[in-house]
Amino acid sequence: MRFLIVLMIMLVSGCTGVPDNIKPVSNFELQRYLGKWYEIARLPHRFEDGLHKVTAHYSLREDGGVKVVNRGYHVEDQQWDEAEGKAYFVDDENTGHLKVSFFGPFYASYVIITLDENYEYAMVTGPDRDYLWLLSRTPTLGKETVARLVEQAASMGYAVDDLIFVEQNIDTSKTG
Template sequence: MTRLALLLVLALSACGTPAWRDAAIPVRPAMGFELDRYLGEWYEIARFPNRFEEGCTDVTAAYDLNEDGTVAVTNSCPNRDEMAEGTAETTDDPAVLRVSFAPGWVPFATADYIVIWVDQGYQTAVVASPEAGLGWILARDRQPDAARLEEARDVLRANGYDPSALIEPVQVTGL
């Protein structure tokens, strides 16, 4: 757990934009985003390459509201028996969450996770962290509708990402 969190912090602090992200195109947060509808468990359907999730399958991300108004973030990689627990704070834009997986005493260990799209039923979402060139397609079910996935890829393109670089981890039914 600690190793995964440390790797996440290091990856987010790395300089440079990867080849699959055109930094000249601004990332636009989702309009009308509702955090309470976004909370809950999501399956990672696709991600851009990153060191902290290398080899992970059956990846999930869970978002739960804490009593103090922050959001508990739990990312799991069960095939490596790893879990990263962090905290997110809302910003002036509800679709932008400032996330940290590091202990509070570690400076500069936050990154903006921007929900750039969520479908009308909050069943599929696209999350980006443009400073690090990171991005994910998330869904409420392990095998979402192909049309929703293509819409998610279109959103990535419009926000400066090249979806051909996406990794689609295995999601095993029934875990």
């Protein structure tokens, strides 16, 4: 529940722009992007405090948009937090720039700034450099790849020293 509440607050104050001097990926193919992604690293935000095993699942909506389900395990509370939202392209469907909403008519940017040619990993930002996520199709990502992404993010002006590397191997067997 905490996940959803803070996401709503973020989205109310967010916008659908792109950070200065950042370009979303082009030649984007939504069908290849759909499915499950694991959060490898993120900049800190209250809506993800204490969450491990964070994933995002993207699927098509009947209205042509994208269904977004973010999920993470809160170790201290020994429970899962989940938020469901919707996303739509801001420009054209070949550009990795979407607007996402978890609450009513309020949207925030979801800008894919790096995407592996095989859609195996991605780097995503929000409307400004306070938001950054490294995502992977698998729970772990090679050290060289992570180092390259972190270096790229640093060169783009992101506070990479603040990155939180997400634990994907937390034991969740104590929950129902």
